[in-house]
Amino acid sequence: MTSTKQIPLHPIVAKVTERIRLRSVASRKAYLDKCQSMRRKGTQRGQLSCSNLAHGFAACSQDDKQRIRLEEAANIGIVSAYNDMLSAHKPLENYPDIIRKAVTELGCTAQFAGGTPAMCDGVTQGAEGMELSLFSRDTIAMSTAIALTHNMFDGVLCLGVCDKIVPGLLMGALSFGHLPLIMVPAGPMSTGLSNDDKANIRQLYAEGKVGREELLEAEASAYHGEGTCTFYGTANSNQMLMEAMGLHVPGTAFVPPNGALRQELTRAAAQQVCKITALTPNYTPLCDVVDERSLVNAIVTLLATGGSTNHSIHWIAIARAAGIIIDWQDYAELSDATPLLCRIYPNGKADVNHFHAAGGTGYVIAELIAAGLLHADVNTVWGKGLQCYSQAPSLNGGAINWQESPTASADLDVLRPANKPFDPHGGMKLLTGKLGRSIIKVSAVKPEHRYIEAPALVFENQEDLKLAFDKGELERDFVAVVRFQGPKANGMPELHKLTPYLGILQERGFKVALVTDGRMSGASGKIPAAIHLYPEALAGGPIAKIQNGDMLILDAEKETLEILLSVEELSQREAADFHPAPASDNYGRDLFAGLRANVGTAEEGAATFLN
Structure with a gap:
């Protein structure tokens, strides 16, 4: 002891x-x-x-x-x-x-x-x-x-x-x-295939430059x-x-x-x-x-x-x-x-x-x-x-x-002392504004990407964003709004499918960001992402009222997430309808209906029995 x-x-x-x-x-x-x-x-x-x-x-x-x-x-x-x-x-x-x-x-x-x-x-x-x-x-x-x-x-x-x-x-x-x-x-x-190489293969696959066999081989070399x-x-x-x-x-x-x-x-x-x-x-x-x-x-x-x-x-x-x-x-x-x-x-x-x-x-x-x-x-x-x-x-x-433990880091590119850190701040911020409260992780987001003012493009699932990418409809500055992803709507899944597509667009020079009532997990990285937004869409959150073309501002430095509409204009809008997965396509999800109905907000821990 x-x-x-x-x-x-x-x-x-x-x-x-x-x-x-x-x-x-x-x-x-x-x-x-x-x-x-x-x-x-x-x-x-x-x-x-x-x-x-x-x-x-x-x-x-x-x-x-x-x-x-x-x-x-x-x-x-x-x-x-x-x-x-x-x-x-x-x-x-x-x-x-x-x-x-x-x-x-x-x-x-x-x-x-x-x-x-x-x-x-x-x-x-x-x-x-x-x-x-x-x-x-x-x-x-x-x-x-x-x-x-x-x-x-x-x-x-x-x-x-x-x-x-x-x-x-x-x-x-x-x-x-x-x-x-x-x-x-x-x-x-x-350690298997490096994380950079794995991410690169994923982006190449998303762009159609490599096939499924190459992608699977890379993934199997990483998770082996x-x-x-x-x-x-x-x-x-x-x-x-x-x-x-x-x-x-x-x-x-x-x-x-x-x-x-x-x-x-x-x-x-x-x-x-x-x-x-x-x-x-x-x-x-x-x-x-x-x-x-x-x-x-x-x-x-x-x-x-x-x-x-x-x-x-x-x-x-x-x-x-x-x-x-x-x-x-x-x-x-x-x-x-x-x-x-x-x-x-x-x-x-x-x-x-x-x-x-x-x-x-x-x-x-x-x-x-x-x-x-x-x-x-x-x-x-x-x-x-x-x-x-x-x-x-x-x-x-x-x-x-x-x-x-050693008193000195064996690799200062990976681990640094508290008096010479990579950044003086931890990188997780609370964003507030007319749309509600959300979290953003900026430790992997470059400073030049931490502010974006761009029109909204609204999606109700990851697949719709992928389809728009494949059609070449996302070659522009925009804020992807992916809604009805909160715990009451569909259990708040992690939206990993979005990462390669948004990453490609950012690398092409477009200003892109994500706003969602869903999650991005520990894999959230270089794209500015306002996540865990609540009130969620299904609970009457303003995210359900965002329309294509609405101007959004995500400012990680000032810790704000805003829509350039007045509170009155926003309140007069009709909320979008929720379209749940059909009953014939539930894969066990119907068993969790009671949990979705009873779940608390993300800031309450999204718990089903502690509220």
Whole structure:
């Protein structure tokens, strides 16, 4: 356990944290009261009837049955997003066996409590399945709660990596916040085809200059083995933020899958969670780790690394699951105070393996602590204080050895110190105006592209924009307005199909931008994009009233998104009609109608059960 030297907090970080705390007093108290009530009941399986308990350990070995019934040693619940179709989750296949053996060495037990779904936006983007993607997060949260509701467990290990999966696992576990939790990842795949080369092939395909075979070969060379995709999208942002919140074994995020170090880190997670249950003097429940300070740490680290815009939704939902209320103004103010320390694709050429080799999570956390941008005195699953997350693990004689991360970046083109950043600001901004509130990520947008005044071209799906591109109708300056993409309309899919076409037009010298009530994720890059706009079109948002030719202004520097119409003119217009997908073409989407009807706004976390 590492003690932490107190460093004065940056005044903006202190101000935003205190504002969040005050805003959340009532909801946080209600949450902590619930957790305290569950704590007072003691060992959960001790409250079960004999019949309940017998059902709970019926399939265990005789030794494990004896340990579980005595209630003197921890029984750990494993919740996993394993499946063998998705590269990021395939390495999790053998984790339960590793975990069981590791906890047995301490005289404890572990049971596989339940599995959660794990879908991949990389597979579903541009297809019907993307309309289930956002809501899969809440489904994962609910399935995590179902796994833990058997009340057999003293601690939890959640195995998961990708976009909606880590937020969903954490949201579900927070409903059992009296239990300790450690998140257990799998690591990134090895580097394949470079991100620049992959993007170039995609653009050539969009222009019709290469065929499907060439495109598929390029994609297969980029995504070629077990582990997460190597660009810094939502999945890898998840892992960075788990480090910053103290919910990992330190330095776990970007260690490759299946090697000896990765196996030992998984063993370390299993044994550590046994050491912090209520049966020990070091009891560290999840509700004591996730508070307004650790959430601010996550946001600052997201901004410092140029992470995914999806987390302007997911971390708000996670916070609400812990009784804490965060909004986009908090993100914007923290972004102004946070320097950009990283250039990882899509904000640069490097992938996460290169980032890890240059100094990785430990270097970033050490720099941010030294700059007063992180709360260092937080609770973590590894002990008091965040300073231990500035360490990097390695193997020494088969055992893990933690050492302080290098004090200098190994590649200043990828990773820089806080006093010499790539940019003095984090790059995520809140845009406001007559059209509503939206988010823009400018860390990969060149300064000359951060202001655009151009006529609107309105589309109601990605395919219509592609068709217009193919017909040569987009050879001009314009702002693409893609609407009816919000959570109530169609589940708020990510609009990745737009990226190559808009990128080509920008490279041809046209001024282009995107305005949408949908998402663009961690893959949003060089095109100025006002995303997550709300009120969404289906909820009566003004975006439903925009017409072709309306002049729009997107000004990222002044943080405004405007339509050059008066409020009166806009209010007198009729909203466009919504044309949902036909019932015969639903691909499971009909099952999520209730979630669409009940979902909150993007700035409320687009959650279906926290409103």
